[in-house]
Amino acid sequence: MPIIQSVERALRILELFDDREYELSITEISKRMNLHKSTIHSLLKTLQAHCYIKQNKENGKYSLGLKLFERGYYVIENMDLRTNARKFLELLSFQTKNTVHLVLLDGQEGVYIDKVEGHGVTVFYSKIGRRVPLHTSAVGKALVAFKDDSEIENILTNYQFTKRTDKTIMNKEEFLSELQSVRNKGFAVDNEENETGIFCLAVPIMDHTDKVIAAISMSLSSAKVKDEIIDEYKTLLKETGEQISVSLGYGYKRI
Structure with missing residues (x-):
C-alpha cells in the first residue's frame, strides 16, 4: 500500500509532542525530522490552518492545537x-x-x-x-x-x-x-x-x-x-x- 509522504511527515510532526515536549521550535522540529526548515514550515502552516498545530506568538514555538483534543474526545466518547x-x-x-x-x-x-x-x-x-x-x-x-x-x-x-x-x-x-x-x-x-x-x-x-x-x-x-x-x-x-x-x-x- 503506497504511503503519501506529506501526510506521513505531518503525522510524524504531531507525534513529536508529548507532556515532556510541549513546545518545539521550527529548528528543533527540523532536526528531529531531518528535513529542511522550508519543508517543515509548509507542513506546520498547513496543520496550523486546520487547528492541529498552534504557534506561541511570544517565542515562535509550536504546540498541539485544540482540534486534536476535539477529535480525540469524539473517539473516547463513542x-x-x-x-x-x-x-x-x-x-x-x-x-x-x-x-x-x-x-x-x-x-x-x-x-x-x-x-x-x-x-x-x-x-x-x-x-x-x-x-x-x-x-x-x-x-x-x-x-x-x-x-x-x-x-x-x-x-x-x-x-x-x-x-x-x-x-x-x-x-x-x-x-x-x-x-x-x-x-x-x-x-x-x-x-x-x-x-x-x-x-x-x-x-x-x-x-x-x-x-x-x-x-x-x-x-x-x-x-x-x-x-x-x-x-x-x-x-x-x-x-x-x-x-x-x-x-x-x-x-x-x-x-
Whole structure:
C-alpha cells in the first residue's frame, strides 16, 4: 500500500509532542525530522490552518492545537468500553479511596483511556492518552497474560525491556514467568516496577467474544501495602472487572 509522504511527515510532526515536549521550535522540529526548515514550515502552516498545530506568538514555538483534543474526545466518547466502565471505576475509587485506571493494548504498549483520581495517593505517571510499558505495569501484564502463546510471542517480538526502577523486569524469560503467575492468580501486580512508591493491582476486561480487550488497575502507596488490604482490594478489583465484562456481554468465567 503506497504511503503519501506529506501526510506521513505531518503525522510524524504531531507525534513529536508529548507532556515532556510541549513546545518545539521550527529548528528543533527540523532536526528531529531531518528535513529542511522550508519543508517543515509548509507542513506546520498547513496543520496550523486546520487547528492541529498552534504557534506561541511570544517565542515562535509550536504546540498541539485544540482540534486534536476535539477529535480525540469524539473517539473516547463513542467507545462503549469507556462509557460502560466509567460508573464502575468511580465506585471502586470511592470504595477504596485509590486511583483506578482503564487501559487498552495498542501494539507493544498500554494506553490510558480513563482515570479516576483517588485521595489515597497521587499517581504522577498515568494520564489519559499516555502510554505505559507492558513489562513495568500491572495493567500491561493483565493485558497480555491471557492471550495465547502465539499472540504473546508476536507482541514481544523485538520488545524493549526498558528499566524504569530498580524493580523493573528486564528480560523476556522473567516476563513470561510473570505472565504465567498472572494467569494462575487471575490478577497482576506492579510492585514499584513502573513508579517508585506506587503499588498496583490489575485485572483483565473481557468482551462478548471472551477476549481480553482492556484492563483495569488500582494504584496505592507502597507504604500502605499489607496482606489483608491487598486481599480486600484484589476481591473488589476482580468484582469490578467482572461487572464491566458482563456489561460488555461477556459470559464471565472466573479465571
